[in-house]
Structures are given as C-alpha cells and as structure tokens.
Amino acid sequence: MIEALRKKAEELLKNKTVSVVFGYGEGSTPERTRPVFITKPEEVNKLTWNKYCVYNLTTYLKRQETRKLGKPAIVVKGCDARTLIVLMKESQIKREDVYILGVSCDGVGDPLAEKCKACDVHTPRIYDDLIGEKGENKELPFDERYAELDEYENLSEKEKWEFWQKQFEKCIKCYACSNICPLCFCDRCIVEKNQPQWIDPSAHARGNLSWNVTRAYHLAGRCINCEECQRVCPVDIPLNLLNKKLAKEAEKNFNYRPGYNIDDELAMSTYNEKDNQDFVR
Amino acid sequence: MSNETTFEPRIVAFLCNWCTYAGADLAGTGRKQYQANVRIIKLPCTGGIDPLFLIKAFERGADGILVSGCHPGDCHYNSGNYHARRRWNVFKPLLEFCGINPDRIQFSWISAAEGGKWVETINSVIDAVRVLGPFEGYQKINAIGPEGPGEGFAPSSDTTGCECK
Amino acid sequence: MEKSLNKKDFDNFITSLRGKGYKTFAPKKNNNLVVLDEVQGADEISLDHVITNNSIKEFFFPKTENVLSYRMEKNQVQIEEPEGFAVKAVIFGSRPCDAFSLPVMDKVFNWDCSDKFWVQRREAITIVTIACDKCDSYCFCTSVGLAPDAKQGSDVLLTKISSDNYVVETVTEKGESLIKEFESVFSGPSSDSSDRQVATVEKKFEIEKVKPWLDENFVHAVWTDFSLKCIGCGACTFVCPTCHCFDIVDECTMTKGDRVKNWDGCQFKMFTMHTSGHNPRSTQGERWRQRIMHKFKYYVEKFDSILCVGCGRCSRVCPADMNISEMLEIIETEASQSENKE
Numbered sequence: 001m002i003e004a005l006r007k008k009a010e011e012l013l014k015n016k017t018v019s020v021v022f023g024y025g026e027g028s029t030p031e032r033t034r035p036v037f038i039t040k041p042e043e044v045n046k047l048t049w050n051k052y053c054v055y056n057l058t059t060y061l062k063r064q065e066t067r068k069l070g071k072p073a074i075v076v077k078g079c080d081a082r083t084l085i086v087l088m089k090e091s092q093i094k095r096e097d098v099y100i101l102g103v104s105c106d107g108v109g110d111p112l113a114e115k116c117k118a119c120d121v122h123t124p125r126i127y128d129d130l131i132g133e134k135g136e137n138k139e140l141p142f143d144e145r146y147a148e149l150d151e152y153e154n155l156s157e158k159e160k161w162e163f164w165q166k167q168f169e170k171c172i173k174c175y176a177c178s179n180i181c182p183l184c185f186c187d188r189c190i191v192e193k194n195q196p197q198w199i200d201p202s203a204h205a206r207g208n209l210s211w212n213v214t215r216a217y218h219l220a221g222r223c224i225n226c227e228e229c230q231r232v233c234p235v236d237i238p239l240n241l242l243n244k245k246l247a248k249e250a251e252k253n254f255n256y257r258p259g260y261n262i263d264d265e266l267a268m269s270t271y272n273e274k275d276n277q278d279f280v281r
Numbered sequence: 282m283s284n285e286t287t288f289e290p291r292i293v294a295f296l297c298n299w300c301t302y303a304g305a306d307l308a309g310t311g312r313k314q315y316q317a318n319v320r321i322i323k324l325p326c327t328g329g330i331d332p333l334f335l336i337k338a339f340e341r342g343a344d345g346i347l348v349s350g351c352h353p354g355d356c357h358y359n360s361g362n363y364h365a366r367r368r369w370n371v372f373k374p375l376l377e378f379c380g381i382n383p384d385r386i387q388f389s390w391i392s393a394a395e396g397g398k399w400v401e402t403i404n405s406v407i408d409a410v411r412v413l414g415p416f417e418g419y420q421k422i423n424a425i426g427p428e429g430p431g432e433g434f435a436p437s438s439d440t441t442g443c444e445c446k
Numbered sequence: 447m448e449k450s451l452n453k454k455d456f457d458n459f460i461t462s463l464r465g466k467g468y469k470t471f472a473p474k475k476n477n478n479l480v481v482l483d484e485v486q487g488a489d490e491i492s493l494d495h496v497i498t499n500n501s502i503k504e505f506f507f508p509k510t511e512n513v514l515s516y517r518m519e520k521n522q523v524q525i526e527e528p529e530g531f532a533v534k535a536v537i538f539g540s541r542p543c544d545a546f547s548l549p550v551m552d553k554v555f556n557w558d559c560s561d562k563f564w565v566q567r568r569e570a571i572t573i574v575t576i577a578c579d580k581c582d583s584y585c586f587c588t589s590v591g592l593a594p595d596a597k598q599g600s601d602v603l604l605t606k607i608s609s610d611n612y613v614v615e616t617v618t619e620k621g622e623s624l625i626k627e628f629e630s631v632f633s634g635p636s637s638d639s640s641d642r643q644v645a646t647v648e649k650k651f652e653i654e655k656v657k658p659w660l661d662e663n664f665v666h667a668v669w670t671d672f673s674l675k676c677i678g679c680g681a682c683t684f685v686c687p688t689c690h691c692f693d694i695v696d697e698c699t700m701t702k703g704d705r706v707k708n709w710d711g712c713q714f715k716m717f718t719m720h721t722s723g724h725n726p727r728s729t730q731g732e733r734w735r736q737r738i739m740h741k742f743k744y745y746v747e748k749f750d751s752i753l754c755v756g757c758g759r760c761s762r763v764c765p766a767d768m769n770i771s772e773m774l775e776i777i778e779t780e781a782s783q784s785e786n787k788e
Contacts, residue, residue, distance in 0.1 A: 157377075160377075163380070198337065199333070206340055210333070214333060217375060241378075254367070254370070271360060279373060280366070280369070
C-alpha cells in the first residue's frame with residue numbers, strides 16, 4: 001500500500017496535477033507518525049502508511065502556511081474524508097481545489113482508537129484515487145455508534161457535574177483542541193474576542209466550563225468524530241465525549257450525520273418545520 | 282420583609298420582541314399577577330439568542346433560565362424560531378450531559394396574545410427552580426471580585442458603573 | 447550532609463511533613479497521566495514514571511491567578527490584594543530538570559521588578575528531587591548542560607541506590623534544615639552509595655554550536671520548513687517548565703472585578719497582534735523562530751542561561767510531533783556545514 005501511495009503521489013507531483021501532497025511520515029518514535037508536506041517527486045519516499053496514522057490531515061487546509069503551498073493532494077482515511085465533505089458543504093474548499101487520496105483503513109492507534117471501534121467508513125465515501133482494497137461500508141446501527149456514551153449518560157446529574165468539573169479543572173487553555181480541529185476554521189475564535197468578552201480567558205473553573213461547552217457546541221451537527229481534539233489534549237480531557245453527545249442529538253433529532261452523504265443539507269443551517277419540540281412548553 | 286432563610290430563585294428570561302415580550306406586556310396591562318423572581322431581557326428574535334447568553338446568565342448568578350419566542354410559523358422574521366429550535370435541540374442535551382438540571386433551562390412558545398400562558402409558564406419555571414434550590418454548582422465557580430455582597434441583579438443606585446460595559 | 451532514605455520510610459516522611467503543616471506534592475497517577483499533585487501519603491506516589499505530565503512551574507507560577515480584586519463604590523475604587531498565596535510546602539519527587547528550571551526563571555522574575563508571587567512561593571516551597579533512573583527518547587537534558595542527577599535547583603536530591611534505598615544529599619541550607627527538622631525519618635549514610643542508579647541520557651547535539659548559528663540566521667528557510675506542521679496551539683509553551691509569558695486580563699461585572707494573570711504563549715497567532723491589525727509575527731515560521739530564539743539566544747544574552755532544561759515535554763505533547771531536540775540537531779548540522787564551507 002505504501003508503494004502504491006508513493007507511486008501515485010510521485011505521478012501527481014510530476015504531472016503537476018497538484019503542487020503538494022499532505023501525507024503521513026515517520027515520527028519521533030516508531031509509535032508515532034507526523035504530517036509531511038511533499039512538494040518534490042523525489043521526496044515521495046518520506047510518505048508512509050501504518051496504524052499510527054491517526055492524524056486528520058484536513059486540518060492543514062485551514063492553515064495559511066500550508067495553503068500557500070498550492071493545490072494539495074491529501075491523504076485521507078474514511079473518517080477524514082467526511083471532514084472534506086463538511087468543508088465543501090460549508091464553502092471552505094471547492095471540490096476541484098483538492099485532490100483526494102483516499103486510503104482504506106482498518107483502524108488506527110495502538111491500542112485501537114475509540115473512533116475506530118464503531119467505524120463504518122473503512123473506505124472513504126469520497127476520493128479521486130483509492131489506495132488499498134475497496135471494502136464495503138456497512139452502516140452500523142445508531143446505538144452501536146454511540147455506545148461509548150451510555151456509561152456517561154447514565155450517571156446522575158450530580159455525578160455528571162462532578163465528572164466534568166474534574167475534567168475541566170485540568171484544562172490549561174492551550175487551545176490545542178480548537179487549533180487541531182479541521183472544522184474550527186474561524187479566523188478569529190470567539191474566545192479571542194474581548195469586546196465583549198463572552199468567554200473568560202482564564203483557565204479557572206468558570207472560564208474552562210464556558211470554553212469547553214462552547215467549543216463543543218460550535219461543532220454541533222458538524223463534528224465528524226475524528227477525535228483529534230481528544231488525542232491532542234495535553235491534560236487528557238475526554239473532549240470527544242461532548243462532541244459525540246452532540247452528534248448523537250443531531251442525528252436523533254435531525255436524522256443527519258455530518259459528512260456522510262454529500263447531498264444532505266447542513267443540520268445547523270437549515271430546519272424542518274416538524275423538528276422535535278417535545279421540550280418546548 | 283421576607284424571611285431571609287427562604288430561597289428566592291433568580292430567573293433570567295430571554296424573550297423575543299414580537300411575541301413573548303408582548304405577551305408578558307399583555308399580562309401586565311391585564312393586571313395579572315406573577316412572581317417577581319424574573320428579570321426579562323428583550324431580544325429581537327429567538328434566532329439571535331446565542332447559547333453563550335445562557336451560559337453568561339448562569340455565570341452571573343442565574344438559578345434558572347427561560348427562553349421564549351413566537352410559536353412555530355409565527356416568527357416575525359419567518360424562520361428565526363425554527364433555527365433557534367434546532368440549536369436548543371442540541372444545546373439543552375449538552376448542558377444536561379454536563380450535569381445541569383433540565384429544569385434550570387426551559388423553553389416556551391408564547392404569543393403576544395397569550396398573557397395568561399406567560400403567567401402560567403413563568404410561575405411554573407420559578408416554582409420548579411425553587412424546588413431545585415440555588416444553583417450551587419455554578420455559584421461555586423462564578424465569584425468575581427472581592428468577597429462580600431455582590432450587586433447581584435440590582436446594582437445599588439449610588440455605585441458608579443464601569444462605562445465600558 | 448549525606449543520609450539515606452528507604453522507600454518504606456517515604457510514608458513516614460510525607461506524614462511527618464504534613465504533621466508539621468507542610469503541604470505535600472508528589473507525582474501521582476491520574477487516569478492515563480502522572481501529574482505533580484497534592485498527596486496525603488506515600489501510597490499515592492508514582493515512582494515508575496519518566497517525567498510528570500505537568501511541570502513544576504505551576505506551583506510557583508500557576509496557570510491562572512488573581513493579582514488583585516477591586517470594587518467600585520461611591521466614586522472610589524477599593525483594591526484588595528491577594529494574601530496567603532505562598533503556602534509552606536514540599537515538592538517531593540520532582541525531576542532534576544524541573545528543579546533546574548527554577549533558578550533559571552528566578553532571573554526573569556527578579557529582573558527589573560521582583561514578582562512577589564514567584565519570590566514568596568520560592569521561599570515557601572522546598573524541593574526534594576529524585577534523580578531519574580529512567581528516561582525516554584524525548585529526554586535531552588545532557589545536551590543542554592544538565593544531567594539526570596543534576597543538583598542545581600533542588601534543595602535535597604535523592605538518588606536510587608537499590609530498589610528500595612535512596613541516598614539523600616542536601617544541596618542548599620533550606621534542604622539541610624528540612625532534613626534536620628525530620629532527621630528521625632532518615633538513616634545514616636548507606637554503605638552501597640557508590641552504586642547509583644541513574645539513567646543514561648543520550649547527548650543529541652552540541653549546544654555550543656547553536657547560539658552562534660542563531661546569531662547569524664534570523665532569516666533562514668528552516669524556520670518555515672520545520673514549522674509547516676505546527677498548528678499554532680500553546681501546548682508546548684504551557685507544559686514547558688521554563689516558558690513564562692503571561693497575559694493580564696480584567697474579569698469584571700458592573701461594580702467589581704478581578705485582575706487575572708494567565709499563561710500565554712508565543713505560538714498563538716494572537717500573541718503579537720496589534721490593535722491596528724498589524725501582526726509582526728504573522729506566520730507560524732516566525733512564531734516558531736521566536737520560541738527557539740528566546741530559549742537559546744535572547745535569554746542567554748540577557749541572563750546568561752539557556753531557557754531550556756531538556757525535559758522534552760513539548761515534544762511529547764505536540765499534536766503534530768514537532769520535536770525540539772530534532773530542531774536543534776538540524777541547527778547543529780547547519781552550523782557544521784557552514785563551518786566547513788568557511
């Protein structure tokens with residue numbers, strides 16, 4: 001698979017179909033990979049593919065430094081490809097401005113990442129070229145995909161509050177969660193605005209609660225569950241639980257899975273007159 | 282003077298200008314009585330209510346929140362309340378997931394003609410929060426400034442407010 | 447003064463300290479992480495980790511703290527300054543690299559004005575370090591002039607000599623008086639104290655070559671190339687024991703408020719943003735250069751110390767696997783190449 005990937009990348013760069021390939025390269029340790037940006041055909045041997053390729057490289061589509069490199073070919077797993085669909089639907093990228101090198105994937109991380117345990121997009125649902133065998137993506141049932149949440153949803157109100165206070169207490173406001181997120185693409189984040197200051201910038205309990213709740217909420221109906229926020233958190237806050245909860249509610253109420261079907265309307269920019277309102281008096 | 286040990290909930294109500302605010306106004310002109318625990322914030326439309334407003338209300342000491350606007354189909358801006366409803370559908374469960382009691386954050390549709398429904402709704406929100414008691418979880422984390430009496434919801438008239446706010 | 451301490455007496459030490467009113471902090475397991483945190487007894491202490499996730503700096507320079515609170519009343523402003531922030535405490539089991547960060551940062555916190563929060567806490571807290579008996583591939587203390595059993599910055603240094611026994615060396619007067627205060631916990635000098643179990647940390651680069659190269663290469667392609675993968679978060683600066691930038695904000699209501707000091711980091715795009723909209727460090731390459739330059743050039747020029755202790759935390763937590771020792775190796779190679787050209 002690595003050979004096929006390198007060959008394709010070399011071809012794309014030689015033909016000048018793209019100016020850069022965003023891919024995975026060897027990292028600091030054998031258990032780690034890192035993003036690499038290949039601009040010359042002779043450098044394609046830096047590309048690799050293995051179970052440590054956890055990153056969602058689509059985040060580099062939002063960064064000005066990597067955008068400057070020109071039209072990219074981007075190596076995406078099935079989950080990452082869903083981000084591309086959301087980005088297209090949200091008018092952040094045009095289909096023709098990115099060459100999608102899909103890879104079929106049986107799960108990444110060691111131990112296996114949580115996101116892979118209920119994966120039903122082993123083969124990307126959008127690509128220009130597929131590296132690896134094309135598998136059949138059988139959609140998993142709703143309950144199975146959100147099973148991780150059960151344990152937390154079943155806590156009592158007090159336990160929930162205490163659990164999250166304990167988690168948020170650790171937050172140091174490094175903003176790795178929002179910087180790594182390919183869908184947190186605002187030029188200026190709400191937390192960086194101070195007239196008025198909606199979110200206290202301090203890393204105290206009040207500021208941490210409003211920051212973490214707001215970060216998650218701004219991804220409601222958009223997050224494709226790549227778990228990058230959780231992976232990068234230096235203090236190990238299970239941030240993806242919040243995102244997953246929101247995804248669950250969005251799917252339950254609006255029958256919408258972000259980045260799953262390219263023809264679906266974005267959940268939070270549309271509405272249905274028959275939307276759930278059981279909770280409204 | 283009321284007994285100091287009795288808990289009086291502080292409720293913030295975010296109301297749309299066209300329907301619920303007018304409904305509350307109607308309750309007033311109709312001399313309908315309701316509990317005085319609510320502070321109303323009038324906004325053009327429920328569609329313009331950012332959930333951050335609700336978080337900020339808790340940060341500033343609210344024990345409960347009511348968000349209310351026009352019935353579906355009646356929005357002055359055609360679809361503001363439909364968009365708002367989508368947001369509430371995900372925001373409310375998110376707060377519950379973080380351990381905030383669902384009764385502390387409630388939603389309603391009240392039209393300009395429904396003064397009675399306003400009285401009934403706000404009274405029941407206040408009663409529900411009264412049963413829950415003060416929002417101790419948030420009160421632990423929302424102290425700002427030196428200890429001592431805060432201005433709460435009613436700054437004393439002889440203080441000089443910060444002009445920038 | 448040399449003594450020894452058996453592992454089974456750790457608990458006695460911690461309890462005695464607490465009995466005398468010291469707060470006790472030590473490495474402690476917290477889910478997947480080992481963090482320096484308050485402990486009640488030795489059973490909570492982790493001894494088999496390489497390094498704690500958080501650095502020692504947060505005990506002297508916390509992620510957020512009030513520098514004053516105020517209230518406005520009748521055209522007057524009342525100001526209350528915080529008190530009681532410096533609590534008598536012992537940090538037990540920190541690493542030598544962390545301990546060394548303290549004298550390095552003393553220089554900046556006592557520079558043109560003395561930061562009372564830092565200074566008073568430095569006086570109140572005693573550091574009992576345990577020398578590293580293991581390391582990982584991110585450690586590079588030996589490359590920045592330190593060692594896994596370096597003493598600078600510690601008040602007392604413990605070094606493992608057998609699986610249960612540690613040799614105890616006092617480094618400062620403060621350390622000596624602590625050992626005296628709790629003399630009964632410690633045993634006399636150990637007979638096998640020559641067989642010290644200290645990790646071997648590979649030397650990765652020649653630090654002498656770094657600064658001369660930095661002096662000449664403010665403009666260089668490597669800054670942009672290396673930082674292409676940087677996502678511009680603050681994880682590296684916040685876990686760093688020597689990064690000390692902070693931001694002051696007012697958090698207020700109509701009539702009262704707090705002035706708060708928060709960690710800030712040079713990798714954020716907003717860090718240097720001017721009100722005019724101009725940003726002197728507008729690309730990540732410039733921000734990355736700033737991090738390296740500050741640590742290995744500016745601080746050296748100003749305070750005659752490298753602002754890096756080789757703990758490797760930044761590389762461990764980096765979301766995009768930016769590795770600082772790798773960057774310095776690149777600089778060393780570049781420096782050697784330009785030497786050869788001449």
